[in-house]
Amino acid sequence: MNAAVVLGLDVGGSSVKYRLASAGSSDGIPAAIAQGTVQTPKKDPVAGLAAIARDVAAGRRLVAVVVGIPGLVDEDRGTVLRSANLPALDGLALGPALSAALDVPVGVINDGRAAAVAEARWGAGAGERDVFTLALGTGIAGSHIVDGRVVDGAHGIAGELGHVVVEPSGASCACGQRGCLETVVGAPALRRAWNRAGGEGSPKDLLAAYEAGDERAVRVVDRGAGALADAILTLLALVDPGVIVIGGGLASAPHRLVVRARALVDERATFHRVPPIVPATLGKWAGAVGAVAEARALHDRSPVALAAN
Numbered sequence: 189m190n191a192a193v194v195l196g197l198d199v200g201g202s203s204v205k206y207r208l209a210s211a212g213s214s215d216g217i218p219a220a221i222a223q224g225t226v227q228t229p230k231k232d233p234v235a236g237l238a239a240i241a242r243d244v245a246a247g248r249r250l251v252a253v254v255v256g257i258p259g260l261v262d263e264d265r266g267t268v269l270r271s272a273n274l275p276a277l278d279g280l281a282l283g284p285a286l287s288a289a290l291d292v293p294v295g296v297i298n299d300g301r302a303a304a305v306a307e308a309r310w311g312a313g314a315g316e317r318d319v320f321t322l323a324l325g326t327g328i329a330g331s332h333i334v335d336g337r338v339v340d341g342a343h344g345i346a347g348e349l350g351h352v353v354v355e356p357s358g359a360s361c362a363c364g365q366r367g368c369l370e371t372v373v374g375a376p377a378l379r380r381a382w383n384r385a386g387g388e389g390s391p392k393d394l395l396a397a398y399e400a401g402d403e404r405a406v407r408v409v410d411r412g413a414g415a416l417a418d419a420i421l422t423l424l425a426l427v428d429p430g431v432i433v434i435g436g437g438l439a440s441a442p443h444r445l446v447v448r449a450r451a452l453v454d455e456r457a458t459f460h461r462v463p464p465i466v467p468a469t470l471g472k473w474a475g476a477v478g479a480v481a482e483a484r485a486l487h488d489r490s491p492v493a494l495a496a497n
């Protein structure tokens with residue numbers, strides 16, 4: 189019989205990243221037997237994802253799959269509750285449907301959570317038991333990970349640093365509050381602030397102008413960095429993590445805003461213990477790595493695997 193393999197899928201709005209690994213349990217990063225990117229199936233996501241899984245596993249014995257989804261997920265039921273980027277998945281019992289199509293256990297997780305756990309265990313957080321990861325992009329997602337597990341509070345919503353209020357009379361946020369960190373440092377907020385200041389283009393253009401010493405860009409970046417620094421000081425006061433890992437679309441370029449925020453945290457800290465604040469290292473594969481690691485864990489606890497042991 190072929191060696192058993194497990195598959196992690198990281199489903200995005202336009203592409204699906206996959207990583208195939210051996211099913212054998214190990215504490216190390218699941219080495220890729222195959223890894224790559226394919227187009228996201230838009231019409232029939234269950235049939236499309238099942239076809240991707242069959243293609244990627246071709247000729248091998250697939251024993252578990254975990255799918256990372258950008259959106260709100262009921263992990264216990266394997267259901268996608270809401271996915272802004274992938275409306276075809278809204279309300280879909282993706283786990284059970286895909287499991288029926290492939291005849292293997294299938295788990296569904298939030299993509300950010302998968303990436304955060306992978307980054308904490310095998311990326312920039314490796315070796316530290318208490319890690320806080322921040323993803324800066326359109327939104328701002330935070331995850332507190334202790335001993336490789338997400339600490340998500342009594343109701344599953346802990347870690348929402350993007351919705352810590354940093355400007356009490358600031359802009360209204362999608363969450364209903366005013367002046368959340370996201371309304372200052374989220375990519376759309378930075379773009380608006382930059383355009384209002386007379387600058388043209390995206391947050392990337394803003395950072396390029398900042399590098400070039402453009403005074404308008406310096407003002408916008410300083411405001412963002414100040415807000416991020418205040419949010420991080422709140423985080424230090426409440427959580428006291430051993431390391432803060434910052435990733436996400438906005439952090440992938442040499443990110444002057446994060447560098448500036450780090451300097452401001454050092455300046456403003458009093459009783460706080462400022463941990464290393466470091467860039468994420470797994471890059472765009474973090475979600476697929478996290479998903480395949482979860483697939484291994486899912487296989488380890490599935491009844492078939494237990495009977496075979």
Ligand SMILES: [Zn+2]
Nearest residue numbers: 351361363368
């Ligand atoms: Zn908010």
